[in-house]
Amino acid sequence: MLGTKLLLPFLVLSGPPVTDLKFCEVNIHVRHHGANDDVLVRIWLPSERKDWNGRFQATGGGGFATSLGFVGLAPALMQGYAAVSTDGGHDEWSWLSLEWLMKPDRTIDWALWQNIVERSLVEQILIGKDIVEQYYGDKPHHSYWNGCSQGGRQGYLMAQKYPHLLDGIMAAAPALDLISITMGGFWPQFVMKNEGTYVSNCEFEFFAKRLMNECDMLDGFVDGVIMEPDACPFNPETLISHTFDCHGQNVKVTSSMANVVRKIIQGPHTPLGTQLGPGLSPGSNYAIIANISTTPSSTHTQNPIALPASAHWSWALTTLSTDLTALRDAGTKLLSWHGMADEIIPYQHTLTYRQRIEREMSQVDEVYRLFLAPGVGHCAGGSGPLPTNPLAALVNWVEEGEAPEVLDAVVTTARWEVLERQVYAKKKENWKCVSGTSGGNGDYRNELREQVMGLASWMPSWGGWRG
Numbered sequence: 001m002l003g004t005k006l007l008l009p010f011l012v013l014s015g016p017p018v019t020d021l022k023f024c025e026v027n028i029h030v031r032h033h034g035a036n037d038d039v040l041v042r043i044w045l046p047s048e049r050k051d052w053n054g055r056f057q058a059t060g061g062g063g064f065a066t067s068l069g070f071v072g073l074a075p076a077l078m079q080g081y082a083a084v085s086t087d088g089g090h091d092e093w094s095w096l097s098l099e100w101l102m103k104p105d106r107t108i109d110w111a112l113w114q115n116i117v118e119r120s121l122v123e124q125i126l127i128g129k130d131i132v133e134q135y136y137g138d139k140p141h142h143s144y145w146n147g148c149s150q151g152g153r154q155g156y157l158m159a160q161k162y163p164h165l166l167d168g169i170m171a172a173a174p175a176l177d178l179i180s181i182t183m184g185g186f187w188p189q190f191v192m193k194n195e196g197t198y199v200s201n202c203e204f205e206f207f208a209k210r211l212m213n214e215c216d217m218l219d220g221f222v223d224g225v226i227m228e229p230d231a232c233p234f235n236p237e238t239l240i241s242h243t244f245d246c247h248g249q250n251v252k253v254t255s256s257m258a259n260v261v262r263k264i265i266q267g268p269h270t271p272l273g274t275q276l277g278p279g280l281s282p283g284s285n286y287a288i289i290a291n292i293s294t295t296p297s298s299t300h301t302q303n304p305i306a307l308p309a310s311a312h313w314s315w316a317l318t319t320l321s322t323d324l325t326a327l328r329d330a331g332t333k334l335l336s337w338h339g340m341a342d343e344i345i346p347y348q349h350t351l352t353y354r355q356r357i358e359r360e361m362s363q364v365d366e367v368y369r370l371f372l373a374p375g376v377g378h379c380a381g382g383s384g385p386l387p388t389n390p391l392a393a394l395v396n397w398v399e400e401g402e403a404p405e406v407l408d409a410v411v412t413t414a415r416w417e418v419l420e421r422q423v424y425a426k427k428k429e430n431w432k433c434v435s436g437t438s439g440g441n442g443d444y445r446n447e448l449r450e451q452v453m454g455l456a457s458w459m460p461s462w463g464g465w466r467g
């Protein structure tokens with residue numbers, strides 16, 4: 001396939017169409033014994049050997065898509081990789097739907113589920129590497145995983161169970177626990193229904209602006225980015241009786257509205273106060289999952305993201321094993337990052353996983369590095385500096401032995417200035433106990449952290465911005 005013109009959704013937003021990619025596409029169909037499936041494995045190979053960087057890249061999925069097809073393949077090809085994706089035997093664009101999981105008799109097709117959970121991920125690597133060798137006559141000198149969200153989860157699965165197939169794994173904003181993430185996604189809608197108060201997107205925007213006004217400067221920069229969202233002491237109840245304008249209508253903050261916002265930020269608790277999952281991080285976009293539309297007559301309508309999950313089958317997607325022995329033994333590196341304003345998968349899920357690893361394994365940073373990107377949304381977006389090429393940092397770590405301490409990132413300001421920034425690694429040695437005197441500036445951080453996160457002794461110490 002020569003000179004193919006592609007319009008990649010995410011590149012359309014930030015640059016011109018991708019044109020003139022020169023590559024060979026190999027499509028292989030796999031069928032499994034005892035399963036009624038037809039799995040497409042698609043390999044893109046730079047047409048000419050001189051254009052191949054000698055590396056292999058397996059691309060991950062998103063939502064309930066096993067991989068993203070050309071959306072993942074084209075960027076890899078542009079950087080000289082031979083790359084592979086797989087549809088897992090189902091609709092490649094079913095990001096939010098699991099309709100493909102149902103057999104005609106409405107029972108679950110466990111063979112297809114097995115594909116997205118694990119089987120097709122492994123097979124695409126084995127098949128892809130073999131095709132690369134057949135095409136060029138040489139094996140790739142290094143192999144990588146690259147994915148975000150579902151693709152991030154898949155990367156963590158590779159790290160936990162199949163690290164020997166890869167030299168490096170780039171896994172961003174991983175969906176490590178589908179049930180918890182889905183329950184968290186319904187939490188704002190649940191809170192509003194329980195309270196009988198539906199806070200519209202416009203009304204949320206008022207709270208979000210006041211929150212940003214209060215917490216933006218805590219990190220020393222008024223830039224629309226909150227570097228430590230957990231330290232933001234915003235209390236929506238201080239805004240009760242304040243009035244503001246929403247589409248020409250005067251709105252007065254009620255105690256019920258403030259209660260809704262507080263609960264959404266705090267996240268779900270048991271009746272005894274045990275935290276069941278993180279809330280929506282201060283600074284993230286509430287309109288995605290706390291999405292309430294309004295009409296001119298002020299009718300408020302809930303618009304939940306219909307993300308399916310059930311304990312009956314979601315357990316298979318749970319990728320929380322803390323045994324990274326195989327990763328260490330294989331010498332494979334896991335580089336991960338997560339936006340701290342992620343509006344779909346709160347970054348605390350990944351941070352908690354990392355902290356569990358730190359409790360069970362020594363010298364974690366030798367094989368696994370996590371970067372938290374302040375102000376960045378799910379895989380991209382938000383107002384914070386977005387890591388520009390974490391895969392390149394991983395390659396440098398794997399092939400040159402230079403473990404990344406920072407990820408280069410860029411942010412476009414409200415005045416369309418493009419600024420270069422760096423996102424720092426969340427290393428254990430970067431954490432320190434912070435003391436404070438009662439009533440002094442900053443001691444609320446410890447108190448809040450103890451209450452909300454249960455992290456009595458530890459808090460991150462950010463090095464601040466550079467560049």
Ligand SMILES: [Ca+2]
Binds near residue numbers: 224
């Ligand atoms: Ca700031």
